Amino acid sequence: MLQEQKLDSTDIRLAKMLKALGNPIRFEIMEMLAARQTCLTYEIVQSTPLAQSTVSQHLKVLREAGLVRGEVEGPATCYCLDPDGIRWLKEQIEGWLPDCCTPATHR
Amino acid sequence: MLQEQKLDSTDIRLAKMLKALGNPIRFEIMEMLAARQTCLTYEIVQSTPLAQSTVSQHLKVLREAGLVRGEVEGPATCYCLDPDGIRWLKEQIEGWLPDCCTPATHR
DNA sequence: CATTAAAATCGTAAAATTACGATATAAGGG
DNA sequence: CCCTTATATCGTAATTTTACGATTTTAATG
Numbered sequence: 492m493l494q495e496q497k498l499d500s501t502d503i504r505l506a507k508m509l510k511a512l513g514n515p516i517r518f519e520i521m522e523m524l525a526a527r528q529t530c531l532t533y534e535i536v537q538s539t540p541l542a543q544s545t546v547s548q549h550l551k552v553l554r555e556a557g558l559v560r561g562e563v564e565g566p567a568t569c570y571c572l573d574p575d576g577i578r579w580l581k582e583q584i585e586g587w588l589p590d591c592c593t594p595a596t597h598r
Numbered sequence: 599m600l601q602e603q604k605l606d607s608t609d610i611r612l613a614k615m616l617k618a619l620g621n622p623i624r625f626e627i628m629e630m631l632a633a634r635q636t637c638l639t640y641e642i643v644q645s646t647p648l649a650q651s652t653v654s655q656h657l658k659v660l661r662e663a664g665l666v667r668g669e670v671e672g673p674a675t676c677y678c679l680d681p682d683g684i685r686w687l688k689e690q691i692e693g694w695l696p697d698c699c700t701p702a703t704h705r
Numbered sequence: 706c707a708t709t710a711a712a713a714t715c716g717t718a719a720a721a722t723t724a725c726g727a728t729a730t731a732a733g734g735g
Numbered sequence: 736c737c738c739t740t741a742t743a744t745c746g747t748a749a750t751t752t753t754a755c756g757a758t759t760t761t762a763a764t765g
Contacts, residue, residue, distance in 0.1 A: 502629075514613070544727090550742095551744095561742095563731080585692060638711085651756075673709085
């Protein structure tokens with residue numbers, strides 16, 4: 492993807508987050524974390540038909556996108572949403588395309 | 599993806615939009631449309647290192663996600679952002695995770 | 706009605722993502 | 736220390752996405 496070079500680092504970060512959220516399983520994990528505040532990995536695995544290794548991989552994608560945080564807690568890992576990342580994402584989306592489509596119809 | 603069944607139609611629509619935006623090329627197309635209001639397909643193709651058929655495919659993804667609209671205009675097609683879709687997306691994101699991460703630090 | 710121009714669609718190859726089982730790592734408890 | 740438990744990582748198969756060239760469709764024009 493040659494074109495990617497034209498994207499600045501903000502856009503790259505944003506695209507990475509959007510891509511991470513664009514997967515239904517990961518989206519559900521986010522919603523589960525939003526509802527329950529924190530979850531241990533095995534709780535997330537249980538809510539899913541997927542193998543533990545697969546869920547772990549999805550969590551890694553979310554972590555690397557800056558959407559969740561994992562803290563080792565004894566033998567387990569406790570995940571929660573990353574407030575900084577999510578706030579940033581919200582700001583980007585809100586500020587994005589500020590008024591190009593606020594009117595009800597397009598030109 | 600069995601899990602997808604647990605997602606309601608709103609979440610499916612949202613995930614589709616996020617997935618569409620998660621591709622750097624498509625993200626750039628959106629930014630170009632935001633900047634220029636409208637573009638003919640061939641203008642978008644020219645701004646890209648990709649083949650016309652590839653760009654056309656990306657535009658289809660954006661169209662089906664409800665992010666852009668294309669209107670046939672003579673022999674060409676004129677694309678613009680879909681204000682309804684984008685407004686809906688913004689509302690979803692803004693209302694999403696309403697206060698689970700508004701404080702500066704997580705619990 | 707043939708020609709041209711622009712875009713969409715089709716078929717397919719290449720690349721990336723997703724998923725799994727197996728294995729490795731880390732922390733706590735006998 | 737060994738054992739258990741919870742996760743992460745690795746290697747790899749299956750699926751999906753991305754990209755291309757070729758072809759088709761659509762609309763304007765001579």
